[in-house]
Amino acid sequence: MSFFAQFDFSVIAPSLPFLWEGLKFTVKLTLIAMAGGIFLGTLLALARLSSIAPLAMAATWYVNLMRSIPLLMVILWFFLVIPIFTGKPMGAETSAIITFTAFEAAYFSEIMRAGIQSVPRGQVFAGQAIGMSYWQTMSYIVLPQAFRNMLPVLLTQTIILFQDTSLVYAIGAKDLLKAAEIAGKNYNRPIEMYVFVALVYFVICFALSRLAKHLQSRTAIAR
Amino acid sequence: MNYHWNWGIFLEQVKGGEETYLHWLISGLGWTVAVALSAWLIALVLGSLIGTLRTVPNRWLATLATAHVELFRNVPLLVQLLLWFFVVPELLPRDLSLWVKQEMPAKEFLTAVICLGLFTSARVAEQVRAGIESLSRGQKMAGLAIGFTLPQTYRYVLLPMAFRIVIPPLTSEFMNIIKNSSVAFAIGVLELTFQARQMQEDSEQGIETYLAVTLLYFIVAFSANRGMALIERRTRVPGYITSAK
Numbered sequence: 277m278s279f280f281a282q283f284d285f286s287v288i289a290p291s292l293p294f295l296w297e298g299l300k301f302t303v304k305l306t307l308i309a310m311a312g313g314i315f316l317g318t319l320l321a322l323a324r325l326s327s328i329a330p331l332a333m334a335a336t337w338y339v340n341l342m343r344s345i346p347l348l349m350v351i352l353w354f355f356l357v358i359p360i361f362t363g364k365p366m367g368a369e370t371s372a373i374i375t376f377t378a379f380e381a382a383y384f385s386e387i388m389r390a391g392i393q394s395v396p397r398g399q400v401f402a403g404q405a406i407g408m409s410y411w412q413t414m415s416y417i418v419l420p421q422a423f424r425n426m427l428p429v430l431l432t433q434t435i436i437l438f439q440d441t442s443l444v445y446a447i448g449a450k451d452l453l454k455a456a457e458i459a460g461k462n463y464n465r466p467i468e469m470y471v472f473v474a475l476v477y478f479v480i481c482f483a484l485s486r487l488a489k490h491l492q493s494r495t496a497i498a499r
Numbered sequence: 500m501n502y503h504w505n506w507g508i509f510l511e512q513v514k515g516g517e518e519t520y521l522h523w524l525i526s527g528l529g530w531t532v533a534v535a536l537s538a539w540l541i542a543l544v545l546g547s548l549i550g551t552l553r554t555v556p557n558r559w560l561a562t563l564a565t566a567h568v569e570l571f572r573n574v575p576l577l578v579q580l581l582l583w584f585f586v587v588p589e590l591l592p593r594d595l596s597l598w599v600k601q602e603m604p605a606k607e608f609l610t611a612v613i614c615l616g617l618f619t620s621a622r623v624a625e626q627v628r629a630g631i632e633s634l635s636r637g638q639k640m641a642g643l644a645i646g647f648t649l650p651q652t653y654r655y656v657l658l659p660m661a662f663r664i665v666i667p668p669l670t671s672e673f674m675n676i677i678k679n680s681s682v683a684f685a686i687g688v689l690e691l692t693f694q695a696r697q698m699q700e701d702s703e704q705g706i707e708t709y710l711a712v713t714l715l716y717f718i719v720a721f722s723a724n725r726g727m728a729l730i731e732r733r734t735r736v737p738g739y740i741t742s743a744k
Contacts, residue, residue, distance in 0.1 A: 344720050345713055346678035348692055353713070356705045360502055439575035445685065446696075453578060467586050474578050481573035 285468050291459035298455025299476070301369065305451065306438045309376035313437070314430065316377065317384030322414065324389055335385070342382035348443055350379050355447045368449035372441075380437055387429050391422030428492035435484045439477065452476065508704040509711065520698050520708075527694030528715050534611050534680040534690055535719075539673060541616025546623025547662075551653060553628045564624065571621035576614075577682050583614045584686045611683035619676050626668045630661035663734050670727035674720045681716075691715060 323335035342350065354375040359366050395418050403413035423430075442453045450458075456473040460466030509521045552564035571579070584607075588599045599606070634657060642652030684693035695712040699705045 344674075344678075344717055346681040346692065346716060348681040348684070349695070349709065349713055349716065352692075352696065352699075353709050356699070356709065360706070363501065435573075439573075442575040442577045443682070445577060453575070453581075467589055470578070470581050470586055474574050474582055477575055477578055478570075478573045482569060485569075485573065 283468055283471075284465060285472070287459075287463040287465045287468055288472050291463065291469070294459050295452065295455050295473070295476075298450055298452040301449070302438070302441050302451040302453075305369075305372055305376060305441045305444070306434065308373050309380045309437055309441075310434050312377035313380030313384045314388070316381035317386075318388045318419065320381055320385035321388040321392055324385065325392060339382045339385055342379055343386075347379060347440055348446055351375050351443055351446055354378070368444065368447045371447060372444040372449045372451075376437070376441065380433075383433055384430070387426050387433060388422060390429075391426035392418055394425050395421045424495065427495060428488045431484065431488040431491060435481050435488070438484070439481060442477075502706065504707070505704050506707060508702050508707055511702070513698075514701055520702060523694045523698055524691070524711060524715065527689060527691040527712075528719070530608070530683075530688060530690040531677070531680050531692075531716075532719060534608065534615065534683055534688060535677045537612040538615035538619060538680065539676050541612065542619035542623050542672070542676065543669075545616065545620040547627050547658075548624075549620060550624035550627025551631065551658070553624065554631045555649070568621045568624050571618050572625075576618050576679055577685060579618055580611065580614045580682055580685060583610050607683070607686050607688045610686060611680070611688050615676060615679060615683070618679070619672060622672050622675070623669065626665045626672065627661060629668075630665035631657055633664055634660055660736070663736055663739075666727060666731045666734070670724060670731070673723050673727055677720050677723055678716070 320335045320339060323331045324339070326332055345353075351372070355366075355368065355371045358371060358374065399417050399421075400413055403417045408416070441451055444451050445453055445457075448454065452473055456469040457466070460469035463469075509524070510519050512519055513523065549564045549567050552560045553568070555561055574582075588596050590596075591599060603609070638656055638660070639652055642656040643649070647655065680690060681692040683690050684696065687693070691712055695708055698708045702708065
C-alpha cells in the first residue's frame with residue numbers, strides 16, 4: 277500500500293444503502309431515547325421536587341449516579357448486567373436502546389427540573405385554589421409551560437444524545453459509525469468512510485443546532 | 500440471577516502474566532488521569548483564547564473562532580478521535596506522515612490528548628464567551644475610557660471577572676473531560692475503560708470489575724469537583740453571589 281494513497285471517494289456511492297441502514301438505527305436510537313428519556317426524566321424531576329422524602333432522595337441518587345459515570349461505562353454495565361438478570365442473551369441493539377433511555381432520563385430530568393422551577397409558584401397555588409389535584413395542576417398548568425420554556429435546551433440535549441449514540445460502537449451495535457467502519461473494511465477504504473460519516477454527523481448536528489438557536493430566540497420573544 | 504461472586508479477583512494474577520488485576524486497574528487509572536489532565540490543559544488555554552476571540556470587534560477573528568467552535572461541537576467525539584488517528588496522518592507531508600505512523604512515541608496517548616483537548620476547547624470557549632458577555636457593557640467602556648487599549652481592557656477588566664463567573668460551568672467541563680477520556684480506549688490507550696474491558700474478558704468477573712472501575716471514576720471526578728470548588732472559593736469576588744460550599 278502506498279503511503280500517500282490518493283483519496284478515492286467513489287467508494288461512497290455503492291456503500292450508501294449500507295450506511296443508510298446504520299443511520300436509520302442511529303436515528304431510531306436517538307428518537308426512542310429522546311422520547312423515553314423525556315418521559316422518564318419528567319417523572320424523575322417530579323420525584324425530586326416532591327415532598328415525599330424517600331422518593332426525592334431515590335431520584336436524586338439515580339440522577340447523580342448516572343451523571344457521574346462515563347456513558348461508555350454505563351453502556352458496558354447494561355450490556356453485561358441485563359442478561360445476568362433476565363437469564364437470556366440480549367442483542368447489542370436492544371441493550372443500547374434500554375441503556376440510552378435510562379441514561380438520558382437522568383440528563384433530561386435535570387432540564388425538566390429547571391423548567392418546572394422556572395414556572396412561578398403562584399401558578400401552582402392558583403391550580404390548587406380552583407380545586408385541581410396534583411396531577412391536574414402538573415399536566416394542565418406546570419408541565420406545558422416547563423416544556424415550552426425548555427424546548428431549546430431539550431433539543432440541544434438531543435443533539436448531544438445523537439452524537440453520543442456513536443458510542444454503541446463499544447458493544448458492536450450497527451449504527452452509522454459501525455456501518456462506516458464495516459464498509460471501510462470491505463472496500464479497504466476506511467479513511468474516506470470516516471471522513472464521510474464525520475460530514476454526515478456534522479451536517480445533521482449543525483442544522484439541528486441552528487434550529488435550537490432559532491427556537492431559543494422565538495421562545496425568548498414570547499416570554 | 501445466577502452469578503458467581505469472587506471479590507478476591509483483584510488480587511489474583513492475570514492469565515499468563517505476573518501482575519494482578521489490581522495492577523491493571525491502577526495503571527489504567529494513571530492513564531485516565533494523565534489523558535484528562537493533559538487534555539484539560541489544552542482545552543483551558545485554547546478554549547479561553549477562542550472564547551475571548553468570539554467577543555472581539557474584529558469580524559474575521561470572531562468568525563474564525565465561531566468556525567472552530569461549530570466544527571468541534573458538531574462531530575461526535577469518537578468520530579473525531581478516529582479522524583485524528585486514521586485520517587490526519589494521511590494528510591501530512593510524506594516524511595512526517597511516515598514518522599507519525601511508524602515512529603512517533605506514545606502515539607495513541609498524544610492523539611487522545613490532542614483530540615479530547617480540542618473537542619473540549621470548543622465547550623470551554625462557549626462558557627468563557629458567555630462569561631464575558633454576562634458582564635455589563637459599562638465595564639468594557641470604563642476600561643477604554645480610562646485609556647486602556649482593548650487587550651489591556653480584556654486583561655485587567657473583563658477576563659478576571661469573566662473567569663470567576665464561569666468557574667461552576669468549567670467544573671462541569673472538567674468532570675466531563677474525565678468521563679470523556681474513556682473514549683480513548685477505541686484507539687488503544689490503556690486507560691481505565693480499556694482495562695475494565697480487558698479484565699472483564701480475562702477474569703469473567705464482570706460485575707466486580709465494573710463496580711471497581713465505576714468507583715474509581717467516581718473518586719477521580721469527585722476530587723476534580725472538590726478541587727474546582729476550592730479554586731472557586733479562593734477566587735470569590737466579595738459582594739457576588741456564589742454557590743461554593
